[in-house]
Amino acid sequence: MKSEELKRLIREIPDFPKKGILFYDITTLLGNGRALRTAADLLFGHYDSEGKSFDKVASMESRGFIFGAMLAYKFGAGFVPIRKPGKLPAKAFSQEFEKEYGFDSFEVHSDAIEKGEKVLICDDLLATGGTAAAAVRLVERMDGKVNGLAFLIELSFLNGREKLGGYDVFSLLKYEK
Amino acid sequence: MKSEELKRLIREIPDFPKKGILFYDITTLLGNGRALRTAADLLFGHYDSEGKSFDKVASMESRGFIFGAMLAYKFGAGFVPIRKPGKLPAKAFSQEFEKEYGFDSFEVHSDAIEKGEKVLICDDLLATGGTAAAAVRLVERMDGKVNGLAFLIELSFLNGREKLGGYDVFSLLKYEK
Numbered sequence: 078m079k080s081e082e083l084k085r086l087i088r089e090i091p092d093f094p095k096k097g098i099l100f101y102d103i104t105t106l107l108g109n110g111r112a113l114r115t116a117a118d119l120l121f122g123h124y125d126s127e128g129k130s131f132d133k134v135a136s137m138e139s140r141g142f143i144f145g146a147m148l149a150y151k152f153g154a155g156f157v158p159i160r161k162p163g164k165l166p167a168k169a170f171s172q173e174f175e176k177e178y179g180f181d182s183f184e185v186h187s188d189a190i191e192k193g194e195k196v197l198i199c200d201d202l203l204a205t206g207g208t209a210a211a212a213v214r215l216v217e218r219m220d221g222k223v224n225g226l227a228f229l230i231e232l233s234f235l236n237g238r239e240k241l242g243g244y245d246v247f248s249l250l251k252y253e254k
Numbered sequence: 255m256k257s258e259e260l261k262r263l264i265r266e267i268p269d270f271p272k273k274g275i276l277f278y279d280i281t282t283l284l285g286n287g288r289a290l291r292t293a294a295d296l297l298f299g300h301y302d303s304e305g306k307s308f309d310k311v312a313s314m315e316s317r318g319f320i321f322g323a324m325l326a327y328k329f330g331a332g333f334v335p336i337r338k339p340g341k342l343p344a345k346a347f348s349q350e351f352e353k354e355y356g357f358d359s360f361e362v363h364s365d366a367i368e369k370g371e372k373v374l375i376c377d378d379l380l381a382t383g384g385t386a387a388a389a390v391r392l393v394e395r396m397d398g399k400v401n402g403l404a405f406l407i408e409l410s411f412l413n414g415r416e417k418l419g420g421y422d423v424f425s426l427l428k429y430e431k
């Protein structure tokens with residue numbers, strides 16, 4: 078099973094969440110056990126084949142948790158949930174960001190990452206890059222080292238990569254329009 | 255690493271999300287790579303040692319996604335996200351439930367599970383059982399077979415198990431008060 082086959086399992090839904098947006102629905106890929114495992118293995122393999130490992134995998138609530146948790150398991154790394162405001166019970170850092178459909182913010186426990194730890198940021202989708210850039214800032218505020226950003230899907234035409242200049246960005250499935 | 259060691263990694267936070275509630279914060283366990291892997295392996299092993307397998311693992315947004323995704327990966331099963339209202343882009347079933355801190359509802363894509371598929375429902379926490387019972391109803395409305403419910407933590411004193419009578423319920427870490 079290759080990337081192109083995975084792409085065929087993604088459902089395209091016009092006008093969601095609002096008119097003019099073409100939504101790439103990954104639930105149809107997730108629901109296929111072979112595809113789910115292949116996608117996780119390919120993301121892992123990208124780093125593993127270069128001998129790269131991570132101390133923590135940090136992912137954005139909530140779809141990001143899906144691939145983030147699988148990758149943390151495979152790397153033997155800890156998993157760090159980056160959450161919507163008000164969800165975390167202990168002392169947390171907050172970071173605002175602009176996204177495709179408005180403004181929002183994320184929080185992460187301030188003791189979630191130790192100084193110098195190698196961190197992989199993982200989310201399902203790289204769109205404008207706003208959420209990913211906020212995740213980078215959160216990790217760096219804890220003096221963690223962002224050694225990679227992994228995405229299942231990249232909407233290349235939104236140029237999210239430009240917001241992540243200087244970081245190692247990898248996406249499995251690219252959409253040009 | 256055994257269950258008791260995992261339990262020591264869970265942080266207890268009084269009065270969250272409101273006064274009088276003792277919150278079991280799993281982020282301190284998740285952040286420990288060895289503990290994360292051990293917990294996922296123990297949950298998987300409970301079923302695997304009996305030769306049980308599943309076609310789908312269904313989990314509740316958003317903390318449920320973490321262990322649900324790891325278990326889906328390990329079983330080679332598809333992953334079905336059960337989401338908060340308005341998040342899913344295609345035709346979905348909705349189910350209301352009462353929870354410890356109020357009312358809410360969940361949605362799942364109506365084509366997420368096929369008739370007769372064996373489903374494991376997985377969440378981080380079994381409390382009053384309201385969310386788990388709602389997940390059971392959603393799976394059964396699609397004619398899926400709920401062959402197991404797995405939880406990282408069970409708050410035994412809230413008697414959630416009683417709402418799940420007749421189902422195979424397994425939890426890794428139990429709290430009696």
